[in-house]
Amino acid sequence: EVQVVESGGGLVQPGGSLRLSCAASGFTFRGHWMTWVRQAPGKGLEWVANINQDESEKYYVDSVKGRFTISRDNAKNSLYLQMNSLRAEDTAMYYCARGVRGVLPLDYWGQGTLVTVSS
């Protein structure tokens, strides 16, 4: 069974850092693009970043460029999102999702991990 499980969320002060993790199982992790999507409370989905199979391609939404870094460890079947210089507007549920083939579509999603940026 394909599964992706996020962890690492929590409460952090503005300007702080947090590292999210996504543990994948049930499929050949190294064979897929992976993506982070977020959803602020009561708002819509926002694509955040994605990464290809060998980390040679990484793309980010404009609002996180220079602050967030996506990475992966294929030996550990894990995806990461390092978030620095966090702002209140980064408060959201962060989802990890698998690309079926290439960057889209996203066929398996985790249940999300909540990040709250507040003093």
Place this chain on the structure above:
Amino acid sequence: SYVLTQPPSVSVAPGQTARITCGANNIGGKTVYWYQQKAGQAPVLVVYDDSDRPSGIPERFSGSNSGNTATLTISRVEAGDEADYYCQVWDSSSDQGIFGGGTKLTVL
């Protein structure tokens, strides 16, 4: 950047047909994906490549894409279809995945 416009809400009676639009400049030239998100749950892919359905998605869900509008059509709507629906494309000019603002489907 590329913007996808969805109506905030659509209401339909059970058994009727719901049509949810996703508008953008020449969206017909892009590939559109649709996701369903029920309250408190993660999104689920319901249509890919404009009009194909993943396994397990009922035939009642269909999609089309032409000109400046993509459409998700849900036939014979059921109470269990009540959810938020999002369209998505890959914008190759900015190398970003773009979601529409979402449409809340209410089953009357």
